[in-house]
Amino acid sequence: MFRDWRSAIKWLLLAFSLLVILGLLLGELAAVLALGMGAYIIYTLFQLRRLHRWLSTGQSVSRAPPPETFGLWGFIYDGIYHIQRRERKALEHLKNIIDKAQDSTAALEIAVVMIDSKGRLEWWNPAAEKLLGLITPKDKNQLLTNLIREPRFLDYFQKETYVTPLQLPSPVDNRLMLEYQITRFGEGERLILIRDISQLHRLEMMRKDFVANVSHELRTPITVITGYLETLLDQKESIASRWIKPIEQMYQQSRRMENIIRDLLTLSQLETKSVSRQQTSISVASFLREIKTDAEQLFPEKNHRINIECEDDCELAGNISELYSAISNLVFNAAKYTQNEGLIILRCIPAGNPPTIEVIDNGPGIAAHHIPRLTERFYRVDESRSTDTGGTGLGLAIVKHVLARHSANLVIASTLGKGSHFTCQFPAERLHPARRENKIAQKSASIQ
Ligand code: ADP
Numbered sequence: 001m002f003r004d005w006r007s008a009i010k011w012l013l014l015a016f017s018l019l020v021i022l023g024l025l026l027g028e029l030a031a032v033l034a035l036g037m038g039a040y041i042i043y044t045l046f047q048l049r050r051l052h053r054w055l056s057t058g059q060s061v062s063r064a065p066p067p068e069t070f071g072l073w074g075f076i077y078d079g080i081y082h083i084q085r086r087e088r089k090a091l092e093h094l095k096n097i098i099d100k101a102q103d104s105t106a107a108l109e110i111a112v113v114m115i116d117s118k119g120r121l122e123w124w125n126p127a128a129e130k131l132l133g134l135i136t137p138k139d140k141n142q143l144l145t146n147l148i149r150e151p152r153f154l155d156y157f158q159k160e161t162y163v164t165p166l167q168l169p170s171p172v173d174n175r176l177m178l179e180y181q182i183t184r185f186g187e188g189e190r191l192i193l194i195r196d197i198s199q200l201h202r203l204e205m206m207r208k209d210f211v212a213n214v215s216h217e218l219r220t221p222i223t224v225i226t227g228y229l230e231t232l233l234d235q236k237e238s239i240a241s242r243w244i245k246p247i248e249q250m251y252q253q254s255r256r257m258e259n260i261i262r263d264l265l266t267l268s269q270l271e272t273k274s275v276s277r278q279q280t281s282i283s284v285a286s287f288l289r290e291i292k293t294d295a296e297q298l299f300p301e302k303n304h305r306i307n308i309e310c311e312d313d314c315e316l317a318g319n320i321s322e323l324y325s326a327i328s329n330l331v332f333n334a335a336k337y338t339q340n341e342g343l344i345i346l347r348c349i350p351a352g353n354p355p356t357i358e359v360i361d362n363g364p365g366i367a368a369h370h371i372p373r374l375t376e377r378f379y380r381v382d383e384s385r386s387t388d389t390g391g392t393g394l395g396l397a398i399v400k401h402v403l404a405r406h407s408a409n410l411v412i413a414s415t416l417g418k419g420s421h422f423t424c425q426f427p428a429e430r431l432h433p434a435r436r437e438n439k440i441a442q443k444s445a446s447i448q
Contacts, residue, residue: 117188338363
């Protein structure tokens with residue numbers, strides 16, 4: 001570049017010197033210089049006009065090489081031409097990348113939908129047309145919530161964060177089961193991935209049906225066997241003494257099997273029954289008192305101190321028999337595993353954030369590495385400990401399911417040798433201090 005500048009300046013100086021010599025020879029220095037300057041300005045204007053025409057002839061001609069010229073102007077033309085070619089190549093490269101991305105998303109079986117910050121459809125791939133029935137380009141800029149009107153989807157879509165995916169039948173074909181996973185990006189935009197999980201869903205349904213059917217079919221034979229064994233044990237004197245121990249063991253095992261079948265049936269009902277819309281509100285204090293009495297009756301020999309820390313005026317709303325089964329499972333576990341004379345606390349914090357019902361014991365505790373797996377079916381910390389106490393390994397799985405059906409969470413904390421702390425975190429609309437209108441109703445009822 002410098003070389004071009006230098007030679008341009010050299011040429012200018014040479015022309016200027018020639019003009020000066022010519023001017024001096026002719027004795028008209030000023031006129032010759034003015035003429036020379038005029039000619040240079042005209043040449044420059046001419047080149048500017050060519051440049052302007054070349055640039056303004058548009059995209060198609062700009063691809064043509066620039067007008068032939070020499071010197072500094074030639075250098076400027078070439079420079080612009082090179083920049084244009086470089087940009088064109090970069091554009092082509094980008095276009096290729098976009099084409100490839102579009103081709104690959106078009107070939108995807110997973111539907112991909114992009115939603116703008118106002119919740120309107122911005123872009124989708126062909127799989128989204130098949131799974132969600134989107135029409136290209138008619139549905140562009142439509143609100144997604146106008147096209148998928150299922151209330152569960154609306155709740156999910158309006159969430160701030162999307163931790164777990166949502167499963168719903170397809171809006172165009174309810175035989176298809178879809179899994180929605182939403183991710184936020186950019187400034188409030190969302191990317192939705194939708195997978196067809198019909199096959200998986202069918203297998204899952206088959207598994208649930210199988211467990212439910214097997215448990216149901218086994219219930220009657222086991223009840224009959226347990227009944228007969230119980231009758232036999234009631235008449236020990238008529239049985240040869242060498243048979244007593246085996247019959248006692250058979251009885252013990254058949255009771256265990258009965259418990260497992262009962263818990264499996266409960267679990268499969270929790271999995272298959274949809275959450276009932278009918279919700280009842282009860283007083284937590286009396287609910288906990290009832291569970292305490294049941295625990296004391298179940299384990300009378302253990303002599304536990306069971307304390308209830310709960311204000312009289314807090315309420316819990318939901319399916320009460322399910323909630324009883326969840327909280328009582330925690331309390332019976334505490335009673336089962338805590339040594340004689342142990343302390344068990346049933347606590348309710350209705351104004352907490354989140355509101356909680358807690359079951360605390362000073363029993364043997366659970367090692368940290370077991371805690372994440374405790375709610376898995378048949379997971380037991382200590383096989384012999386559970387078998388001795390008649391455990392099925394299904395109790396905490398039931399607790400987790402019931403709580404999930406009430407939009408609640410189970411948090412487990414425990415220290416070996418010190419005890420365990422099970423916390424059920426409820427949403428405030430389910431567990432709260434008694435509402436004012438209820439209190440007034442209760443008061444007026446007590447006055448009457
Ligand atoms: P199980 O019917 O065997 O009690 P659960 O699912 O209710 O099954 O509990 C899983 C395991 O967690 C139990 O086997 C037991 O070892 C452990 N566990 C549960 N609650 C307690 C507790 N309060 N203290 C100590 N261990 C507990």
